[in-house]
Amino acid sequence: MQLVDLDRYQQQHKSDLPPKLKKLVPELNKYFERALERSQDAAPRADIVPVTLAKKLSIDEALALALLMISENAGVVTPKYHVLCPETGSFLGEFKSIEDLPDSIHCPYHESGEKEHGVDDYDVDLVFRFTPRVLRKYVRANKG
Numbered sequence: 436m437q438l439v440d441l442d443r444y445q446q447q448h449k450s451d452l453p454p455k456l457k458k459l460v461p462e463l464n465k466y467f468e469r470a471l472e473r474s475q476d477a478a479p480r481a482d483i484v485p486v487t488l489a490k491k492l493s494i495d496e497a498l499a500l501a502l503l504m505i506s507e508n509a510g511v512v513t514p515k516y517h518v519l520c521p522e523t524g525s526f527l528g529e530f531k532s533i534e535d536l537p538d539s540i541h542c543p544y545h546e547s548g549e550k551e552h553g554v555d556d557y558d559v560d561l562v563f564r565f566t567p568r569v570l571r572k573y574v575r576a577n578k579g
């Protein structure tokens with residue numbers, strides 16, 4: 436399944452992708468396909484982590500991020516910002532954009548009691564998730 440369609444990208448942007456990225460798109464599509472297969476059993480969350488993608492494709496993380504931005508542009512994935520406790524690494528919340536990140540967030544994961552983590556304190560992980568459109572497309576393609 437060609438999720439990231441280069442012809443379409445080129446039409447929309449009236450420009451070509453840098454050759455370095457272009458070369459990686461077939462592998463990216465393969466990675467997405469496997470991730471979609473996995474997401475069928477591991478519902479409801481199928482996060483694509485930039486550093487994992489980088490490892491799989493043997494590229495650096497900046498390049499993996501660039502590929503994910505292109506994929507976002509193509510409507511394949513959407514970014515999610517995960518807020519984590521800086522001490523326990525526990526998941527505290529999920530936000531759509533940097534602007535949505537809270538000034539402080541409540542954290543129940545401490546033996547000493549509950550804590551409040553400020554924006555300078557908590558950790559943020561950027562992950563990507565398949566859009567509902569892509570998930571529907573995948574389910575349809577695999578039903579018939």
Ligand SMILES: [Zn+2]
Nearest residue numbers: 520521542550
């Ligand atoms: Zn905490």
